[in-house]
Each structure stands twice: as C-alpha cells, then as structure tokens.
Amino acid sequence: MNKTIIISNRLPVQLEIDKKSIIATPSVGGLATGMKSVHKDSNGIWIGWSGLNDEDLTPELQNQIDVELEKHQCASVNLSKDEVDGFYFGFSNKTVWPLFHYFMEYAEFDEQDWETYKLVNRKFADKIIENIEEGDTVWVHDYQLLLVPQYVKEKRPDVSIGFFLHIPFPSYEVFRTLPWREELLKGMLGADLLGFHTYEYERHFLSSVQRILGHSSNFNNIILEDREVKVDSFPMGIDYDKFALAAKSHNKKKGEEKSDVQVEIDSHFKNDENNTLILSIDRLDYTKGIPSRLLAFEYFLDKYPQYRGKSRLVMLAVPSRSNVPQYQLLKNEVDQLVGRINGKFSEVNWTPIWYFYRSLPFENLIDLYTSCDVALLTPLRDGMNLVAKEYIACREDKTGVLILSEMTGASQEMGESLLINPNDYEKIADTLKQAIEMPKEEQITRNRSLQKRLQRYNVERWSKDFMDSLYETAENKKEKQIKKLNEARKKKLIESYKNASKRILFFDYDGTLAPFKKIPEDAKPTKELYETLDKINNDPKTDLILITGRDKYTFNKWFGHKDYKLIAEHGAWFKDQGKDWIMLEALTNNWFEFILPVLENFMDRTPGSLIEEKAYSLTWHYRNMDPDLGKIRASQLISTLKGLIVNHNLEIMEGDKVIEVKVSGVNKGRSANKMLLGKEYDFIFAIGDDVTDEYMFEELPEQTYTVKVGLKKTIANYYVDGTNQVKQLLEDFAGE
Secondary structure (H helix, E strand, C coil), rough: CCCCCEEEEEEEEEEEECCCEEEEEEEECCCCHHHHHHHHCCEEEEEEEEEEEEHEEEEEHHHHHHHHHHHHCEEEECCCCHHHHHHHHHHHHHHHHHHHHHHHHHHHCCCCHHHHHHHHHHHHHHHHHHHCCCCCCCEECCCHHHHHHHHHHHHHHEEEEECCCCCCCCCCCHHHHCCHHHHHHHHHHHEEEECCCCCCHHHHHHHHHHHHHHHCCCEEECCCCCCEEEEECCCCCCCHHHHHHHHHHHCCCHHHHHHHEEEEHHCCCCCCCCCCCEEEEECHHHHHHHHHHHHHHHHHHHHHHHCCEEECCCCCCCEECCCHHHHHHHHHHHHHHHHHHHHHEEEECCCEEEEECCCCCCCHHHHHHHHHCCECCCCCCCCCCCCHHHHHHHHCCCCEEEEEEEEEEEHCCCCCCCCEEECCCHHHHHHHHHHHHHHHHHHHHHHHHHHHHHCCCCCHHHHHHHHHHHHHHHHHHHHHCEECCCHHHHHHHHHHHHCCCCEEEEEECCCCCCCCCCCHHCCCCHHHHHHHHHHHHCCCEEEEEEEEECEEEEEEEEHHCCCEEEEHHHHHHECCCCCCEECCCCCCCCCCHHHHHHHHHHHCCCCCEEEEECCCCEEEEEECHHHHHHHHHHHHHHHHHHHHHCCCCCEEEEEEEEEEEEEECCCCCHHHHHCCCCCCCCCEEEEEEEHHHHHHHHHCCCEEEEEEECCCCHHHHHHEEEEEHHHHHHHHHHHH
C-alpha cells in the first residue's frame, strides 16, 4: 500500500528521558491534529526531530527512541546541539522568521548558520529517501525545511512532493534582501504542489519566482524546464468540533465543577453583569504586536473613560524562545507596560489588565474563550492566527465579538469580524467601543456565518484538499508523460533516423540549440555545438537546416562559415550550402517609418526592454524587465499596433517575451515546406521551443517527427525537457 510521508521540524509526539527510559506523549497541536487522518489512514510515516540532542543520547536510549517512535508511525532525524543552534535557533528563527514577517531589522545573515541550515535540510531529505517506496507521496511542512523538496526531487524525481508554508511569504521587495534567495526558491520549487494560507502569500511567491529566477507562470502554474509546479492557497482550519464540544460541556458545569480560573472570572461579573472582559491570547513574539495592543487599550481607556472599572483586558502571553535577546527585551517591555497601565488606572475593586505569562491547560483556554465578551487579536503580521477561529468555535450561543488584525491570514476568510489596522490606536479604541456596545442580534448574525464557514472548512478538510490537489497534480504529470520523448520513444526515433535513406532536420536555435540569455548576443554557439552539428551535416544522407527568427546578419556571423543550410527571420532569408543569402519572399520594409517610433516610445518608458531591427521585421524584447510591467506593456503595445497595421499586410507575432511585427504570411512553416519541394525524404524531423515553431509543426507533412522543447502547449508529437536533452538528442544523431 502506498503511503504518505509527512515531514516537519518536530514530531507529533513529545519524548522525555525518565530514569534512563523514554516516554512518548502524543502532541495536541494544530498540525498534529490536522495531519492525523493523513498520517494514520495512509499507513504513513512522520519524520522530524525528536527534540533530544545527540549529546543526550546513548546507543541504548536511541534504540528505545526508535522503538517508541515506530509505535507512533514516526522516525527521527538526529541532530547535535550545534546543528539545532545553527539550523533552528539560527537561520530558521534569526533569518527566515523575522524576514518573512517583515521585521527586517531583526534578520541576521550569518553564513555559518546558512551552511548548517543546508546540512540539516539534507539530513531530513536523506531520511525521507531512506523511507520512500515506489508510489509514495511526500508532504513537507514549513520554513525550517525550505530546501528539502529540491534535495528529495534531485534523487527521486518520480516522487510526488507537496510543501506547505505555515507563515507568510513576504513581498518581493522584502524577500530579495535575502542573500540566499535563489537557493531558497529553488528548494521550494522541488515540490510539485506549493501551498500557502492565502492568495496574497501565493502572489508574493509567484512574483519572487518570476523576478529572481525568471520562471514564467500560467495562472498558478510555474513552468520549469522539465516540469510544472502548481501553487495554490489552502487556509488552514481548526478541529472545530473539539472546541465546540468542549465549550458546550464547559457551559453545563456548575459550582465545584468549575475551574479556579472560571471562578475568578465569575467574580468579575458579580458587581455588574454588564462588565466586559476583553481577551488577548498570543505567544510572546514580536510579530504579535502585544506592546501596540497594550498602548491601544490605554488609549481606549483615556478616550472613553466611561469604561474604566467596567472593561478588563485578560492577556495571556505564552512564553516563546525566552533565550533569544529580542524576546527577552519584548518580555521586559510588556511587563513594564502592564505595570504602568495598571498603576495609572487601577481602582480598589478593578484592575484594567489581568496578565498571565504562562501556558494554560486546554480547560482554562475554554474558560477564557467562553467567558470573554470580546477577543482582541492584533498581530502586526501572522500567517493565519488560529486563536481567532478557536474563539468563534467556542461561542455556543453565538454571542461575542472578534476584533482581528487585517495583517493576519485569518482576516481573509473572517470578514464578519471587526477588522482593524494594528497600528491605528484611534481605530482600535473606536472598534472596542463598537464591540462592547454591539447588540446581541448583530453579534449572533455575524458569528452564525463565521461558525458555519469554520465548521465546514476545518483542519481535516484543509489537509484533504491539499492531498487531493497533490494527487491531481500527480495525475496531470502522468498525462504529460504521454508525449514525453522518453528512452523507448527516442530509441524508436533514432532507429528510424538510422534506417532512413534521405533525411531532413529542422533545428530552431534560441531556446533549442542554445539556452536563452539576458543579452541575446551572449547566446552564440559553443565549440561543442559546432562539432556536433558538423558530424550530422557531414552525413551525405542528411540535410541539416537551422531555422530561426534571428536577423540574418547575426546568423551569418555565427554560421555563415559553415556548410549548413540557414533560414533566418522566420523564413524571409535563405542561405544554401556555400552560397549567398537569397530572399524567400518578396518583402518590403517601408512600413518601418510608422511602426519603429511606436516601439521606440514603448522602449523609452519601459526600462529593460529593447528593439531588434531586422531587414524586414521589427521585434520588441521584454525578457529583461519586470515581468508584471512587461505583460502590461506588451498588452498595451499589441493594442496600439493592431490599429496601425490595418491595410498594410502586416501581422503581430507573440513569442517568448517578444513581440514581432512582420509582413503577413512569412513564417517558419511556409519556409520549411519550401525546403521539401522536388525532393523525397523518408525521415523528416523538426524541433523548437517557441510559438513561432508551431507554424513549422503544423505545416510539415504528417509523418514528420515534431518535438517541442519545454512543457508549453503544443501540437508537436513529443516534447523534451530543455536544451540539455536537445544536446543529448543531437549527439545521438551525430553518433549514428
């Protein structure tokens, strides 16, 4: 039975050493809950760090750990203290975490931490590969393991890999500041499916991939040389029933059944049942905006003094990374703010802030969720924020008001809450007043919609949707393999080539024989390419034709000294072996005078674009510019040109980041067919990567072997991944 291998930094079980023996306790976190069905039902394996350093373990304890983890369908990646320091406390939490949350001033760029991060990611990948069997699926989680998908894909390209990022992905302008930005993007692109909480994070990722790596995308599919990567958003849910049922059970408790926390909360309402409790729950992290929240609450009490003595902020700050300097400073700042605000406003029977710096048991969280009238959650940046969802799930009678930062992922799907900018104290104060005064009917209306949505799209639905999408991606991948020029098909092709008595071969140049370059002149032929083409061309049975959209002057400089047949400018010019260039079509360029100024105008106001002026066509290139601006300008240019070419027998040809204006009817298909006139070939072959090559594939005889370079839409019989496979195919021809 095929299995799913789940990978995260930590395992879904907690291990403790007790009197030289190991105790394993299942975790109760959101990820562990969400992945429970995927983990158990698929006979899966969960791979992660055990939480214990190598230095703490003896061979005997390690054996016990392996045995205990196997009972829980888990396997551990062993890490030393130095590896944990550099990988987790270092690069993951001193570089990626602050940068991805827009706290650039906290981001540290340490080369040694980066090397350790790579080393540990490689360890995780090796552990995955060790456990993979044919047909298995891999799902990698979060920012600690950004390189793992690529490392696995390198050794097991057949395996279907998913990756989900649980934190925000920042905008391109922030992400580009990272010294190792290319490596991280390539690491993530090892996955077949990339998941984010929101479309905003998805959009930022696609933008960075386009601008930094130069990969184009079709809707939410990134087109690589040898495959496609799907990118989509999957907002993570909660175990809704767990919280809803716990709240229902809690509300039935009476007298001595209640916890000490609930008894204390009840005392708050004894004097005045109209008193309001405002809930604040977060890890103590600088991304959560706790100091700003406290200052906003202080501003609220100053602006609306009628709520002094009646409204209390119940603030739970869960300790986090207490050994990191920034977190220690944050703890001191919060302590001082709480003390100052309490000192400023406290009365004999009322303190404005109840402050808890600790973790609370699940039972006490339910106490808070069910008892507090308002939840004030104002992170400065948050990937999702599940506390907001848990609060709503616990409101059995559908009362309560959620005030939520618009900087959270949850705000995208919880529009019925009161959304605020966490930096706007004025707005927060006014929204607190609105929440306290909101009629119960309105509260119920808002929460009814929220609860229906959260119950429907819970954490199990989230994991199922992701896995379904990953399976669909795998099926699409199989369909594309149908046209791939695999070894069996290539063997048949070479056999036909070998047995043919007369052959003709059409080779496109850019993107086929040579990879694209930022500067077109840099794509000149290599010595190895010349040697391979010479071998093919020297066979008296073979006619070799290089067919290109490039201008004849450049092509003549590169290949004019060779005994090849050349077609340039999509078929406008032809050079036979050892002869001068001739025109294949009766063309004119007197139309340049009204088209060239238009292209120059677009080039002048579009940095990075350039114009290529050929003998009988004009081309506007936008490969080296901002991709989004390029698409906009290209669309504008096409719209402008359409009105100018009417009645001039011209056509607009869209290529790979180029727009070309030329005389209508001149194309590679027409010129290629002319090469067949009066001759009998029993082997015809054509290969190219661009939309202009589709004319060639369409016009050539049905028996032609047509091959597309890359995964773009095509009418060709087959496709190859990229220029490296083209090189290998040429060497096979040359060898025969």
